[in-house]
Amino acid sequence: MARRQRYQRVLLPGEKEGRRDFLRKGLVGGLLLAAGGGVFLATRRTRAASGLGPLQILSPEEATVVLAVANRLVPERVGFPRPLDVGVPGKVDALLAGLHPGAQKEFRRLVNLFEGAVAGFLFEGQARQFTACSPWEQEDRLRGWAQSRVTLRRSGFRALKKLVYAAYYGSPQTWPAIGYPGPPIAPAPVAPERPPAEASEEAPPKPVRAAQQAKAAEPGPRPAEVRPRPTPPGARGAEPAEAASPPARPGPRVPEPSRQAEAPPAAGALEAPPAPRPVEPYPAQRSGVPAPAEEAKP
Amino acid sequence: MTDKPQAPGRIVAGPELRRDVEERPDVCVVGSGAGGAVVAAHLAQKGLKVVVLEEGGRFGRADFRMDEATAYPRLYMEKGTRATADQAITVLQGRAVGGSTVVNWTTSYRLPDRVLAHWAAAHGVEGLPPAALAPHFAAVEERLHVHEQPLAEVNPNNRVLWDGAQKLGLERALIRRNVRGCANLGYCGLGCPIDAKASMDLTYLPDAVRAGARIYANARAARIERSGKRAAAVVATVLDPASDRPTGRKITVRPRVLVLSAGAVGTPELLLRNEMNPNGRVGLRTFLHPVTASLALFRERIEGWRGAPQSVGSHAFAEPGPGKVGFFLEAAPLHPMLSAAAAPGIAGEHQELMSRLPNANALIALAIDGFLPEEAGGTVSLRSDGRVRIDYPIRPQVWEALREGAKVLARIQLAAGAEAVYSLHEDPVVMRSAAEVALLDRAPWLPARVGLFSAHAMGGCAMGGDPKRSVVDSRLKMHHYENVWVVDGSVFPTSLGVNPQETIFALARWAADHVAQGAG
Numbered sequence: 001m002a003r004r005q006r007y008q009r010v011l012l013p014g015e016k017e018g019r020r021d022f023l024r025k026g027l028v029g030g031l032l033l034a035a036g037g038g039v040f041l042a043t044r045r046t047r048a049a050s051g052l053g054p055l056q057i058l059s060p061e062e063a064t065v066v067l068a069v070a071n072r073l074v075p076e077r078v079g080f081p082r083p084l085d086v087g088v089p090g091k092v093d094a095l096l097a098g099l100h101p102g103a104q105k106e107f108r109r110l111v112n113l114f115e116g117a118v119a120g121f122l123f124e125g126q127a128r129q130f131t132a133c134s135p136w137e138q139e140d141r142l143r144g145w146a147q148s149r150v151t152l153r154r155s156g157f158r159a160l161k162k163l164v165y166a167a168y169y170g171s172p173q174t175w176p177a178i179g180y181p182g183p184p185i186a187p188a189p190v191a192p193e194r195p196p197a198e199a200s201e202e203a204p205p206k207p208v209r210a211a212q213q214a215k216a217a218e219p220g221p222r223p224a225e226v227r228p229r230p231t232p233p234g235a236r237g238a239e240p241a242e243a244a245s246p247p248a249r250p251g252p253r254v255p256e257p258s259r260q261a262e263a264p265p266a267a268g269a270l271e272a273p274p275a276p277r278p279v280e281p282y283p284a285q286r287s288g289v290p291a292p293a294e295e296a297k298p
Numbered sequence: 299m300t301d302k303p304q305a306p307g308r309i310v311a312g313p314e315l316r317r318d319v320e321e322r323p324d325v326c327v328v329g330s331g332a333g334g335a336v337v338a339a340h341l342a343q344k345g346l347k348v349v350v351l352e353e354g355g356r357f358g359r360a361d362f363r364m365d366e367a368t369a370y371p372r373l374y375m376e377k378g379t380r381a382t383a384d385q386a387i388t389v390l391q392g393r394a395v396g397g398s399t400v401v402n403w404t405t406s407y408r409l410p411d412r413v414l415a416h417w418a419a420a421h422g423v424e425g426l427p428p429a430a431l432a433p434h435f436a437a438v439e440e441r442l443h444v445h446e447q448p449l450a451e452v453n454p455n456n457r458v459l460w461d462g463a464q465k466l467g468l469e470r471a472l473i474r475r476n477v478r479g480c481a482n483l484g485y486c487g488l489g490c491p492i493d494a495k496a497s498m499d500l501t502y503l504p505d506a507v508r509a510g511a512r513i514y515a516n517a518r519a520a521r522i523e524r525s526g527k528r529a530a531a532v533v534a535t536v537l538d539p540a541s542d543r544p545t546g547r548k549i550t551v552r553p554r555v556l557v558l559s560a561g562a563v564g565t566p567e568l569l570l571r572n573e574m575n576p577n578g579r580v581g582l583r584t585f586l587h588p589v590t591a592s593l594a595l596f597r598e599r600i601e602g603w604r605g606a607p608q609s610v611g612s613h614a615f616a617e618p619g620p621g622k623v624g625f626f627l628e629a630a631p632l633h634p635m636l637s638a639a640a641a642p643g644i645a646g647e648h649q650e651l652m653s654r655l656p657n658a659n660a661l662i663a664l665a666i667d668g669f670l671p672e673e674a675g676g677t678v679s680l681r682s683d684g685r686v687r688i689d690y691p692i693r694p695q696v697w698e699a700l701r702e703g704a705k706v707l708a709r710i711q712l713a714a715g716a717e718a719v720y721s722l723h724e725d726p727v728v729m730r731s732a733a734e735v736a737l738l739d740r741a742p743w744l745p746a747r748v749g750l751f752s753a754h755a756m757g758g759c760a761m762g763g764d765p766k767r768s769v770v771d772s773r774l775k776m777h778h779y780e781n782v783w784v785v786d787g788s789v790f791p792t793s794l795g796v797n798p799q800e801t802i803f804a805l806a807r808w809a810a811d812h813v814a815q816g817a818g
Contacts, residue, residue, distance in 0.1 A: 075645050098377045098542060102683030139645055146644060146724040147747070154746035155385040162639040163379070169638035169652065170367035179656040180603065180634050183364030184483055185491060
């Protein structure tokens with residue numbers, strides 16, 4: 001533990017890094033790069049967790065490291081689902097799948113560096129893989145990366161942290177634990193990989209296309225629900241004297257947007273291009289939205 | 299195989315293109331955001347034939363589900379993961395038909411006159427006095443329904459800034475927003491589900507389409523073919539909206555005039571890819587308005603996910619005097635993913651903060667970078683694997699602005715009644731009284747040690763009078779090419795000191811006349 005103190009020391013403003021710090025940073029940074037240089041060996045002894053689900057980019061071992069990080073970033077606490085239960089490794093993997101191959105490689109290299117015993121020994125004096133460490137050792141190691149004096153480690157840590165926390169708290173199952181009610185309009189299920197809406201707004205969906213869409217969607221599109229929002233007790237500005245404060249009223253009710261996205265255009269759509277249809281910025285149905293000023297306080 | 303050009307005046311999505319397309323318009327605009335949409339509309343209305351290439355997809359309000367997990371990958375650059383190379387600054391940029399205006403928080407400011415004066419004095423920008431831009435500001439404000447958010451519709455998150463600044467005797471003002479019929483849902487950053495935001499996809503792009511412009515969505519401009527000092531053609535790769543991978547189709551546009559409006563990262567990126575960098579200045583002078591945030595916990599509920607994201611701002615510290623970097627103050631919304639990625643600490647302390655999300659308030663300080671003579675800003679470059687790379691070395695004066703900004707924010711939050719204020723350091727500074735704000739002076743203000751953000755990428759193709767030191771001239775034409783203009787936030791030779799979207803709108807409207815002359 002005496003060894004760890006060094007890395008936790010706070011750099012004061014204006015304080016110059018000593019020459020030895022610079023040497024160590026350069027040396028260790030170089031070693032790190034060498035250790036991670038395109039070789040994904042650090043996870044070769046990692047025991048893959050079960051229940052990770054299908055993966056596109058990460059190996060099961062790498063996903064296991066991501067899961068282990070998530071388990072420490074979100075410790076067990078009543079009301080908070082476990083990261084595996086909300087599919088954190090799969091969600092991180094799915095996001096990576098949409099990134100440039102170079103970014104995917106960089107992230108996998110980072111995961112291997114993080115897991116690796118060599119980096120663990122160099123920085124924390126723990127010659128063990130991250131996944132083989134005890135929970136408190138793992139937390140120490142995470143803090144070692146987060147607060148390191150080596151920029152490379154801090155940068156790597158931030159990339160891990162952002163992706164893992166985004167995957168976890170982007171999951172609706174976690175929202176009750178943090179008191180987030182979800183969007184004011186409950187989204188209707190959307191068919192995945194749906195192409196963007198076409199230019200036309202006025203045209204109603206053609207029956208054939210609507211049927212195709214219904215088939216594609218699972219369990220099938222249903223109208224969005226408007227969730228009434230009760231006024232939370234003790235909302236800021238709820239006292240009568242502050243009539244100007246908005247939160248004392250229920251959340252705005254919003255009608256379901258009536259425009260349905262169209263299914264992909266049928267083959268050969270280009271051979272008979274539709275007539276130019278200018279997009280109407282503010283269609284008539286917009287009047288259905290109550291202006292906030294009209295909402296009476298209860 | 300090349301298809302015949304289609305009937306004019308529509309938005310064409312990538313999957314519709316089953317053959318390669320060739321277009322011969324007067325003007326090709328690359329990018330459909332704040333710059334591209336306005337310039338395309340005005341050129342089309344002048345009777346010019348305009349083709350717009352947009353790499354993002356076309357989305358409508360039915361696509362905007364107010365769900366972060368689907369919105370960020372769909373509507374943001376690099377699926378929402380864009381950051382400086384050292385991960386120190388998260389860079390948020392939109393990617394859609396309408397560009398960042400689709401996900402913009404609707405904050406609308408005019409460019410302060412002193413910025414134009416500085417551009418004239420320090421960068422040799424000529425013929426751009428405040429009076430030249432004023433009518434264009436007025437026109438875009440009318441078209442985009444820019445108006446002040448009523449105090450009655452300031453949400454509790456912004457109310458902290460309003461109340462706290464008043465208690466400290468600091469200037470603060472209501473923010474003007476480009477909305478009509480706004481229901482204050484609070485999800486501007488994920489696309490407006492009720493079409494209340496006057497974003498480009500609902501305003502200037504339909505104007506352009508009505509005037510005959512053709513807009514290709516899912517069309518990523520890749521190659522610029524040149525003949526001598528002229529851009530002869532732009533070749534765009536058609537992307538499949540689901541996978542974002544090339545479909546194999548391509549669009550070749552042979553315009554008389556090329557307008558680059560791909561943004562402060564995208565425009566330098568495209569020029570660098572095509573080795574159109576004769577004086578080595580492309581991708582330099584990138585400015586970000588680097589942002590630090592201050593997180594406060596209140597006894598009352600704030601519900602920072604609800605209500606207009608930004609409705610109060612303060613420019614009390616925008617002009618700090620010589621040798622210093624100023625900053626301005628605003629609020630930031632608190633949705634779960636954004637909050638979790640930004641919240642300080644890990645494990646138990648992060649979890650505890652998240653469990654208090656309904657009571658959390660977030661205020662931000664934005665450093666006004668680029669005005670000191672020694673400030674070179676950041677750079678946009680290309681990596682060996684083909685990805686774009688953003689570097690931003692944070693100068694001591696910018697760190698000082700961020701630190702002083704964080705101190706002011708903490709004082710404001712405490713004055714407004716916060717029980718505790720947290721910095722965004724990995725080991726957060728926790729302040730429970732004004733006396734403890736000084737703790738921020740001893741915190742480690744280092745890259746990737748404290749959370750920093752930017753939603754205001756600017757510069758990279760600086761305008762200026764000197765062809766050796768700038769990329770475009772005072773009419774936004776590239777110094778070294780006869781028929782290439784840059785009309786977006788990349789032409790700013792400094793940051794602005796205000797949220798940039800409205801300045802880009804107005805500048806694009808002003809520039810349209812110059813581009814039209816070049817095409818005429």
